[in-house]
Amino acid sequence: MASSQKAFHSRYHWVIAVVVFLQMIVFGGIINSYSIYLIPITEGLGISRGLYSVSMVAQTVTVMFSTMATTYLFRRIGYRKTVCGSLIVLGASMLLSAVCKEAYLYIFSKILFGIGYGACHTAGAAWIVKAWFHKHHGTVLGVVTMGTGLGGSLFSVFLTDVMEKLDWRWAHIVSAGLLVAVMLLMLVFLRDQPELIGLKPYGDDLEHAKEHRHKRKEKTWPGISAAQTRRHPAFWMMAGCVLVVCICVTGGSAVLVPHLQDKGYSAMEAAQFQSVYMFALAVTKLICGWVSEKIGGKALGAICVASAAAGLWLLTDLSSPAVTYITVIIFSVALTMTSVTVPLLCESVFGTETSAGVLGTILGISSLGSVFSSPITNICHDATGSYDPVFRISVAVTLVMLVVLFVIFRMFGKIEKEYRKSAA
Template sequence: MKVFYGWVIVAVGFVVTCIGMGAMLSLGIFLQPMTEAMGWSRTGISTAALLNWLSMGVGAFVWGALSDRFGTRTVVLAGGVLLGIGLVTASQASTLWQFQLLFGVIVGSASGSFYTPITATTTRWFTEHRSLAVALVSAGIGLGSSTVGPFVRWMITAYDWRLAMLTLGEITWVLIIPAAFLIREPTAGPGAVTKGAPEGPEFTAAQVFRTPQFAAIALTYFACCAAHSGPIFHMVANAMDHGVTAMAATTVLSVAGLGSLAGKIVIGLTADRVGAKQTLVAGLFLQALAVSLYLFTRELGTFYALAALFGFAYGGVMPLYAILVREYFGARIMGTAFGAVALVSTLGMSLGPLAGGWLYDTFGSYFWLFIGSAGIGLGAVAIAFTFRAPRRVPAGLPTASLAH
């Protein structure tokens, strides 16, 4: 029985996002050990996370456009090489500005080459089960948080933060580069949509950027990421501040990653049945609720329970933005369109860690981080309510007429 190659693309995407995004998101594990070893402030290290997400956002847009032009395989190969270089050199940084440049800019830029281009390619492989396929690719991020985090914590405990980061860079080379060679674009066949085959609306990049729906999706994505990025990044440090041991606090982040993995699959299946917009609104509300509950969390057991709920919510909503972009704007420039939306979202991702670090250094706790994050999360819910149903292209009608 021949396996539909689209599922191979999903598997490759799962592995690449697991390793690539897991490596970038591991910075929160390094936060306290680096503060103690190097004397750097949490705000200073959190600035590397800000640069991380800003660079990833610009990278996602650039890599996405390049994948439309040169193919996703080439982009992922280049990103895999660059990610390893960033991690290996960042492990040798002797000053804060060097670390911010190497981990913040180089690692961030490289990480932008994975999720956006692979997701764009995945949507072109599937007409049915598209939400599930994209959710499974995105699930790699959740597994990366659950597996890379404990590995990094073990390496730091057994050796030091430098060797842990160096080893992580070498692992990215070993796993991502070979996997990239399995990526290919779809050809005409069951379940596949070629770049030139119309299915629903097809826009140019200029038309996409002028539509109100692009702005609505981008703003929702921004608010969603601004709401959860700070609590995620400071999750381990917050648990340790309440007396949880370092290894146990790391496993709290792992539980959030597993919750994220479950959320992507469950919410992906739900979106295939009831629609992406309705599912997104519900998921965003659950995310805001989970963030607010951190105000009352003090014990390890409740940290685990809340991490599972929070991970389920934020992990589940993330793949839905790619589905919405695909439904509204079509397949032809999916890499460019989703890359632009991702660029806006990473501004939100960069805001949370830095704001959390500044609020902690200023007030001595994460209280105001959780208050602000929950409020921004409710703002995302409000914007998502404004989404209109995607408009379909009647036979013979040029898509330019739908761009206004």
């Protein structure tokens, strides 16, 4: 009995991974189900779709600030308390949405949701995975972030069924209950650091060879201080680069179905391609995490930006179903720039220790991409009658961002080289 408890305790890293994965499924299921609420809520509250969009913009702006605050909160009060508190705020937001009868209360509920959003998304997952895993860090982060896509696939069907049998208000109440349930799960099982229960990060314990630790030391560097990094031009170049790429990628992703219909596909065929796209995205997150361990975050980031350019170009010439399938798969690689790729890229460029302090800022700024992308893309469509022109412009823009990315690599590469030289 004692030996089995000891074995379970020594593998507690995987308990952490499973709990965070479940949290990402519930959270991802809710944030990826907005489209199913549009018609029921606008009709139920008697508001226009434009006002509904205003609530989403208000939420996104709040998300930017809440994401930027995650690093401070994690260091100040800890990951476990921050995330559990955020899940309570999210649950309260869903309950307020369920009972509100006025538009201004619904908008306030979305602002409340934005406050709880930051700690529960990529920034939080990257923080806790980094604390518990040194070996297979990228792969575990990829698996955990897969939960958002998986949750979206499951919840869109589940919540639609709830709305058909009851109504949209009950769908919000059920979502609030699930958020509270996963909060209790994290409260019971989650620990901020392995050292708190007498363990070391996975990969640093005595069961693993010294060779792994030596390789890790050679491949990674801690980075300069977060304050110095924020003052460096390359940091803001990185934030701008990620923001611009996210605008281009999320713009294409948001209009994928109507664009396919414009190209002659039926609504059902377009939905099938969308399904393949979402499945490919889930798998790609896992692959990107694994690939980063083999070739590094810098190479992964460059591949994702190049995939954005290639995918956007292919979207303008969907000559056959085979080409369309290839296009959505390539584009799924690009969309990881909105999730798993950014933490791995920042860790590789800015250093393993420094990235934790600056990641929230970059993710917060990049979250604005979803605010600008849809209006820009649709305004261009209204002006030209097609999405092709804006996609071609996006190709040129992403190629410029690829060049900027290599400039950033060179700028911070010099700092890393000087650090290694002084350390030697």
